[in-house]
Amino acid sequence: MPVPGPSPAQSSLPAAAARFGAHGHGRGADAVTVGRPALPTGPALPFGPAAARTSHSTPAASPVPGGAPGGDLVAEPARGAAAATATPSPALERIMRGPSGVGTEGLFFFTPHRARSAAPAPEAPAPPPAAEGRPIPGLYHHPVPEPDPARVAEVSRRIKRWAVDEVEAYPPEWEDQFDGFSVGRYMVACHPDAPTVDHLMIATRLMVAENVVDDCYCEDHGGSPVGLGGRLLLAHTALDPVHTTAEYEPAWAETLLSDAPRRSYRSAMEYFTRAATPSQADRFRHDMARLHMGYLAEAAWAETKYVPEVSEYLAMRQFNNFRPCPTITDTVGGYELPAELHAMPAMQRVIALAGNATTISNDLYSYTKELESPGMHLNLPVVIAEREGLSDREAYLKAVEVHNDLMHAFEAAAAELAVSCPDPRVVRFLRGVAVWVDGNHYWHQTNTYRYSLPDFW
Ligand SMILES: CC(C)=CCC/C(C)=C(\C)COP(=O)(O)OP(=O)(O)O
């Protein structure tokens, strides 16, 4: 890297405009803020890089690679996730904040009120102005504090360098659109407990790569359902390498550089695996295989013009889902949720519900953008309208209720698990997932460059 010259991928590069493109401006809607239900307080949390190494033989998830010299300049973690709750209960507040009391200062994985000492690098571009946006009326969510601007500026600067210089993820003429995607703001909002900017970059590269793949392979602008299986499988080998014979290995390795999606996946995964434990990397590969299976089901239905039942749509959307993003919260936080705790059925339920709530939230915020795209773009309101014979407005409002039910189920399941398994790593992971859900909502609400609300209220 960088990979010189035009490549097969660059013929499909215009597809990235879909993900990084502009989509109008948000209209007004009344803000609804609601508190999270009470979760139990876990034991004192032995957080921090050293503690992350104590209980498992696998290496801790930090330090991370890829930082520029002085990469920890913005190492002071961002604001407390506790502030993400509108009306927090004392129990929840404790779980969101971690331990308190004399001698617990060193146990915090982030310190909400400590002053940050660093400024963004002098050459850092100003981040896009914070967009206000409006939340969808009646949508159950938790507001978050504005993400730390120093971190946003630094992540934005570094991700641009990576996308342009290391992987050629998009052509220069789409710079504005890439900036409009505001991935730095997105990831800083979703990972307030990341110990350093290097840790944030792990999530940010993967987020960009996942969107490049979706745009270039799946979506209307250059992507297509036709032949998607072959493209996705080969891209998946950038995450899950092929072990083959000496004769065929070089040809496969070369394919990994042959288009923007594969270059992006390959590089983002390389940074990720340097920071992750083997079990975290395997978890991520599994989640990405789930995602790719979801893309394929959506594509198959598009090819045959099949409109799924609502239950079928929700099943597909559990796979074509944000899940790979919140489930790296421990790697980005510099600790590990061990495989046996991650695999617990109760944890799997929490993760699935969180992923589903965030993804249906996307269906709602991206509704107008997707109505404008060619053909019928499936999302929950569209499927409910088609299958249940409701008006567009009725279907949209019903989809809001489905989202809210998923959010409540997620929070109830997380609270139950924290009670039944108060392992500090479980509690911290649950908190990380909850904060990711809130940060994801924040990004959708405020990204008026990309999303606008329908006129249903
Ligand atoms: C970041 C990531 C793992 C994405 C995978 C699935 C995905 C692209 C989404 C859940 C977003 O949905 P959608 O494709 O509808 O995105 P937009 O509405 O176009 O923003």
Ligand SMILES: [Mg+2]
């Ligand atoms: Mg969408």
